[in-house]
Amino acid sequence: MTNFETLPSEEVYTLFQKLVYDKLGIHLAKQKRMMLGHRLLKRVKHIKANGFSDYFRFISHPDNDHELEIALELMTTNETFFFREEKHFEYMAKTILPNINPNKEYKVWSAASSSGEEPYSIAMLLNEHCSAPWSVVASDVNKSVLAHARKGIYIDDRTKLLPHKYREAYCVKGTNEFEGYMRVKPELRNRLHFFSFNLLDSMSSLGKFDLIFIRNVMIYFDDKTRQKIINGLQQCLNEGGYLFISHSETLHGLEHSFELIKPAIYRC
Ligand SMILES: C[S@@+](CC[C@H](N)C(=O)[O-])C[C@H]1O[C@@H](n2cnc3c(N)ncnc32)[C@H](O)[C@@H]1O
Incomplete structure (x- = not known):
């Protein structure tokens, strides 16, 4: 060359x-x-x-x-941070979770989880506010970011957006060679399941969820791809389930049967 x-x-x-x-x-x-x-x-x-x-x-x-x-x-852009787009988390805590059936498992999917900040934020919030048994699964097409997510180790700076009480409850400070890092505690880490998944693939074997986060990824797709993904996601949501997209994204121009509840919040 x-x-x-x-x-x-x-x-x-x-x-x-x-x-x-x-x-x-x-x-x-x-x-x-x-x-x-x-x-x-x-x-x-x-x-x-x-x-x-x-x-x-x-x-x-x-x-x-x-x-x-x-x-x-x-070629993927993996920018993410804890409690990104806080309004979604507020809505979960104040409106969705107080109204769920406490006897039925509450299932959440973070569908483009990157290095894990999004699904760990969800899990922390569920642990505080969810009266039902809960599960969080998280996927991404990029296996390197998933490996990072599974470890749950973040530069201290990255965890600054975590509310203090969550940092205290769910993270431990690194020592020696991990000075300057925080790690999500195993009690929480082990409750999440990370798996590699390409959003272009069929979602029919993934099961049903009560809430799906698909944020800051559809901006990279054209309408044809977005439509295909939205069709798949509709099949993956339980009746009354919610879909969160990013506040900088829209489903405008796509065919779907969701009800728009608030900006970036849709309901099945
Ligand atoms: C900008 S990050 C968004 C992370 C998180 N959802 C958030 O909002 O902070 C976008 C993620 O989408 C993933 N991604 C891109 N194309 C994908 C595809 N076809 N299937 C699954 N994930 C994909 C990238 O690997 C990247 O980690």
């Missing part, structure tokens, strides 16, 4: 765009060529490919599935 090829040509970029769309549903806009170059350059160098075109050929070969997975993971 010459020293100058730090981003793919427009032609090669279209190949990556199609690959990322087909595998993840993520629509990479034309302007993201530079971003793709930045994110993949290290891998191009690592496998000693002769430029982006050569790297594309490499990951397209069936023997190189592992490198393909790495490349796709690098």
Whole structure:
């Protein structure tokens, strides 16, 4: 590779765009060529490919599935934090949970959980406010962020958004080489189930939930993909169940039978 090829040509970029769309549903806009170059350059160098075109050929070969997975993971954006979009958590605590059946398991799915801050926030809140037995499952297509989520270790700074009482009750401070980190206590950690799941796949075997969080992921998809996902999610919600999307997202323009309760809160 010459020293100058730090981003793919427009032609090669279209190949990556199609690959990322087909595998993840993520629509990479034309302007993201530079971003793709930045994110993949290290891998191009690592496998000693002769430029982006050569790297594309490499990951397209069936023997190189592992490198393909790495490349796709690098295409996902995993930004998240504890109690992000607090209004959802307030609504859960004040409106949904006081009205549930205490004799029936309350099931929640965090459908693009990234490194775990979202499902751990849900679990903390349920542990405080849910009168019924509860379960939280969390999935993501990116196995590296799921591995992070399962460990439940976060830089201290990341846990600053946790209400003090939750930090005290559910986290332990790291010592020695973990100085500056917090870890979610095993009593809570072990109650969550993390699994790898691509939202493009059939949801028919996932079962039914009372509440699904699908936040800050549909922004990466086009309407066709969003529609397919919404159809699947409808099948996964119990009667009266809730769907939370991000406040920066909308179901506008999609066909669905949810009732809009509040911004970013839908009911089945
Ligand atoms: C920005 S994070 C959102 C995390 C969390 N829901 C929140 O709102 O803070 C988006 C996540 O969606 C995941 N993702 C992207 N495409 C996906 C797909 N096709 N199936 C499942 N997860 C996907 C990414 O790996 C990433 O972790």
